Amino acid sequence: VIGGARGTLYFGEDRFDATTFVSEWVSYVVLPLLSVRYYLSVRSPVLRNLRMERPSGVSKETQVSENKDEPVHCESSATIILDAPPSCIEFSRTAEDIFVVGTYSLVEAKDAGGSQARNGSLVLMRWDGEGLYVHTDTGAVIKGFFILESRGVRHLTFYPCTQKLASNTSNKLRGSRFALLSP
Amino acid sequence: LHFSPHEPEVLAVATSTGAIEIFHLRIDQGAHLERFKTIQIFESTVLVLSFAWHPLPQALTTFAVSLSDGNLALVDYGRPTALIKRLEAHSLEAWTVVWSPESPTGDSKDSFSLYSGGDDSGLCTFSALQLPVAKEENEDADGVPDSEAWSSAFDSKIHGAGVTAILPLCNRTNNRMQNALLTGSYDEYVRILVEGLNGRWRSTAEMRLGGGVWRLKMISSGTVLAPDGRAEGVYHVLASCMHTGARILQIRVRDSGDSSIKVLAKFEEHESMNYGSDATFAREGDEMHSRNLLVVSTSFYDRKLCLWTFQVHINTATRFEIGRVKEAPTSAVLER
Numbered sequence: 159v160i161g162g163a164r165g166t167l168y169f170g171e172d173r174f175d176a177t178t179f180v181s182e183w184v185s186y187v188v189l190p191l192l193s194v195r196y197y198l199s200v201r202s203p204v205l206r207n208l209r210m211e212r213p214s215g216v217s218k219e220t221q222v223s224e225n226k227d228e229p230v231h232c233e234s235s236a237t238i239i240l241d242a243p244p245s246c247i248e249f250s251r252t253a254e255d256i257f258v259v260g261t262y263s264l265v266e267a268k269d270a271g272g273s274q275a276r277n278g279s280l281v282l283m284r285w286d287g288e289g290l291y292v293h294t295d296t297g298a299v300i301k302g303f304f305i306l307e308s309r310g311v312r313h314l315t316f317y318p319c320t321q322k323l324a325s326n327t328s329n330k331l332r333g334s335r336f337a338l339l340s341p
Numbered sequence: 342l343h344f345s346p347h348e349p350e351v352l353a354v355a356t357s358t359g360a361i362e363i364f365h366l367r368i369d370q371g372a373h374l375e376r377f378k379t380i381q382i383f384e385s386t387v388l389v390l391s392f393a394w395h396p397l398p399q400a401l402t403t404f405a406v407s408l409s410d411g412n413l414a415l416v417d418y419g420r421p422t423a424l425i426k427r428l429e430a431h432s433l434e435a436w437t438v439v440w441s442p443e444s445p446t447g448d449s450k451d452s453f454s455l456y457s458g459g460d461d462s463g464l465c466t467f468s469a470l471q472l473p474v475a476k477e478e479n480e481d482a483d484g485v486p487d488s489e490a491w492s493s494a495f496d497s498k499i500h501g502a503g504v505t506a507i508l509p510l511c512n513r514t515n516n517r518m519q520n521a522l523l524t525g526s527y528d529e530y531v532r533i534l535v536e537g538l539n540g541r542w543r544s545t546a547e548m549r550l551g552g553g554v555w556r557l558k559m560i561s562s563g564t565v566l567a568p569d570g571r572a573e574g575v576y577h578v579l580a581s582c583m584h585t586g587a588r589i590l591q592i593r594v595r596d597s598g599d600s601s602i603k604v605l606a607k608f609e610e611h612e613s614m615n616y617g618s619d620a621t622f623a624r625e626g627d628e629m630h631s632r633n634l635l636v637v638s639t640s641f642y643d644r645k646l647c648l649w650t651f652q653v654h655i656n657t658a659t660r661f662e663i664g665r666v667k668e669a670p671t672s673a674v675l676e677r
Contacts, residue, residue, distance in 0.1 A: 229588075229604040232636075234647040237610070244639035244646060246342050246556075246617040251349040253368050254621045257637055259646065260342045260354060276357040280342070280364070282374055285635065285648060287623070293372045 236290055242279055256284045347398045351377075355392045355406065359383035363418065380418045383408065391437045392416075396453060400472055405455055407435035413457055413465075415472070428467060428493075431459025436503060441520070442511045456522060458504025463497040464524065464534075464542065499544055501528035508557040510576055510594055521594050523578060525554025531580060533592065533600040546600040552585030555616050560589070560634065572596050577605070579636065581618045586611045587638040589651055606651050611640035623650070 242261035250256040258280055265275040282293040344366075345351040352364040352374070363378040383389070388409035395403040402419035411431035416423050441454040455467040470491045506525030510533070520536035529549050534542040560577040567573040576592040589606040618638035634651045 230606040230651065232606050232608045232649045232651055234608075234610050234649045236648045238646045240639075240644040240646055243641040243644050244617055245641065247619045247637055247639055247646075248342055248344055248352075249619050249621040249637075250366055251344055251346075253366075253372070256366070256368065256372055257619060257621075258342060258352060258366070258374070259617070259639065262357065278354075278356060280354065280374055282366075282372055283646075284372060285637075290648070 355389035357388045358385040359387040393439045407438035430457045430465040433460035435459045436505045439507045460503040462500045466494045500526045503527040506557040527553045535598045548602040550582045552582035556581035581615045583614045587618045613640040613642040
């Protein structure tokens with residue numbers, strides 16, 4: 159069951175007439191309510207502040223200063239799963255939105271020698287604030303757009319795929335697809 | 342892997358097959374990496390575990406490497422024979438090697454200290470290590486003469502397990518260089534080490550981070566005047582702490598040696614060993630009061646790469662600079 163962009167519901171590939179009522183109910187009642195609830199609970203600074211003022215035996219000033227000494231728990235804006243285990247990473251000093259990831263993987267040797275083979279690779283990436291670009295060896299650029307608002311939701315909107323992805327560029331965004339921007 | 346501090350498009354990569362590879366980052370016509378050179382310095386069974394570019398701009402092609410056989414080496418890939426010198430340092434793997442950021446005497450002499458950490462829990466210091474003076478004078482058949490008088494010291498009493506990360510905290514106060522290091526270890530501690538008058542390191546602050554401290558990267562550094570009028574070095578450091586994830590630390594070192602470590606931020610979404618992380622200041626934002634730090638951290642077996650941000654507030658009211666500041670994003674004081 160897929161909720162479409164305007165809140166319509168699709169079952170498989172067909173949109174059933176019988177579901178129109180349900181889909182409208184979902185899009186005009188359930189989703190707005192969920193969004194409002196989500197906004198109030200997570201995004202709204204007003205409510206966050208209000209919550210801090212809830213009587214809890216601790217004055218607001220104390221709570222703030224306590225929070226200031228506690229480490230901040232940071233949450234990811236975006237996550238990507240690489241093809242190989244990453245071992246090192248560094249940002250370029252000139253193009254500061256570009257970084258290089260080094261990977262390192264051990265391959266168990268099948269023959270009697272028993273020594274381990276080791277593979278490494280470099281992945282060139284760029285983050286422009288909303289999308290993560292993976293520059294591949296073949297010169298292709300793959301881009302995914304992240305929705306930054308929420309932590310749990312990382313579903314994405316994409317350019318339509320115009321070409322088949324090169325086979326060696328199987329880096330996956332979680333719960334998402336890439337589109338190829340240039341061959 | 343590290344970009345060169347002198348030629349920003351040059352990237353060197355340590356490999357597990359005794360070689361260092363040099364790449365050039367090209368950003369015209371779409372970003373890509375161009376392999377420039379492979380320097381097979383050692384046998385392919387030797388792992389190059391870490392390396393550090395030489396801080397001197399004249400030593401463009403020189404770096405120090407640390408090896409799985411416990412040795413260090415000085416390498417200059419601009420020479421016919423790249424290997425300049427081998428240095429015996431550790432009895433087990435030499436996990437990490439770094440240069441002191443400045444010449445200890447403060448002048449332009451090419452004499453720097455080299456610090457290394459090993460799986461033998463040892464911290465090795467090579468002081469006043471000089472590079473061969475001029476290439477032309479040294480291209481005789483016997484390679485490079487070992488002319489200078491450097492000294493080495495080994496300390497295995499400070500750390501409870503292998504020393505995996507070293508970050509020099511260069512603090513120039515009242516025209517006096519204070520040598521201090523931040524170290525990370527498999528014993529899960531970060532420690533601030535200050536060099537005493539006898540030349541030995543002593544730990545002035547330590548904190549258990551809950552995971553082996555594999556990598557330490559400088560985010561910003563600066564000098565402030567503490568309320569008592571004494572100079573204080575303030576550093577912000579990104580720590581990759583293996584199974585416990587990444588941390589942003591605030592390090593303070595007074596010129597009296599008093600020092601402190603504080604965890605400002607934690608990132609714990611990794612489900613495997615966090616070995617590599619790096620951070621950069623995002624360009625946008627109101628630079629007068631706050632800057633956005635963009636962090637990319639990775640974890641090994643789950644092959645995950647995460648982007649996250651940390652808001653940096655620059656508190657201009659309580660700080661001002663004295664002394665010299667080395668790099669661009671150095672003056673930030675991070676506060677939530």
